[in-house]
Amino acid sequence: TVKAILQQYKVHNAEVLFREDASPDELIDIIEGNRKYVKCLYCYNKIDMVSIEEVDELARRPDSTVLSCYKNLNKDYLIEKIWEYLELVRIYTKPRGQPPDFSEPVVLTKGRYGCTVESACKQVHRSLIDDFKFAYVWGTSTKHDPQSCGLSHVLHDEDVIQIVKKTNQQQKADKNYQQRVQQHWDVTRERRRKNRLKT
Numbered sequence: 001t002v003k004a005i006l007q008q009y010k011v012h013n014a015e016v017l018f019r020e021d022a023s024p025d026e027l028i029d030i031i032e033g034n035r036k037y038v039k040c041l042y043c044y045n046k047i048d049m050v051s052i053e054e055v056d057e058l059a060r061r062p063d064s065t066v067l068s069c070y071k072n073l074n075k076d077y078l079i080e081k082i083w084e085y086l087e088l089v090r091i092y093t094k095p096r097g098q099p100p101d102f103s104e105p106v107v108l109t110k111g112r113y114g115c116t117v118e119s120a121c122k123q124v125h126r127s128l129i130d131d132f133k134f135a136y137v138w139g140t141s142t143k144h145d146p147q148s149c150g151l152s153h154v155l156h157d158e159d160v161i162q163i164v165k166k167t168n169q170q171q172k173a174d175k176n177y178q179q180r181v182q183q184h185w186d187v188t189r190e191r192r193r194k195n196r197l198k199t
Helices: 002-008 024-032 052-059 075-086 117-124 168-173 177-198
Strands: 042-044 064-066 088-093 106-109 132-138 147-149 159-165
Touching: 002 024, 052 064, 064 075, 106 117, 117 132, 117 159
Parallel strands: 042 064, 088 159
Antiparallel strands: 088 106, 132 147, 132 159
8 A cells, every 4th residue: 555655746766664553644645745743632511410430431541631611610621631731831021020910921932932031031022132142041840049041041930030131331242233323214214214104
């Protein structure tokens, strides 16, 4: 069947190596290269209407969780599992001289941009990277609290971050400072021109 599938896709000379058991559909997906498999979590509701043996059997299945919305059973466990499967990391920001803001975290994912200080800076504002000096981090990702970290430091869930920007003198000493200032004024001039044309 492997040879027939490869001939359908006009692959006549290839060395195919399987490192696991694969179905013909999975082979076709690899050849086409346009499908991506994502993790799945099966949620079984209404566990209050079935026997304990059936609930136990459903809960022991891989990638499965059971809950009852009517009786509020296992909702917290479901939320915890969703965070685990999506690989979401909550990062709290802390302004200088103020307590951390625990009301609105910056949510990072391991799959998209990573969970580094750099991705947290980009999530807050894209121009923050240009003026970045270092970051103070509190939490489980550090050896001591607070720890001064660079852009490549990997953050853990519920870490607190305080971003320290360069001073004006340090910004002016940068090589690309004049270029950045010119770009800023070009953008501002273009906005003003567009606003005049609208009125």
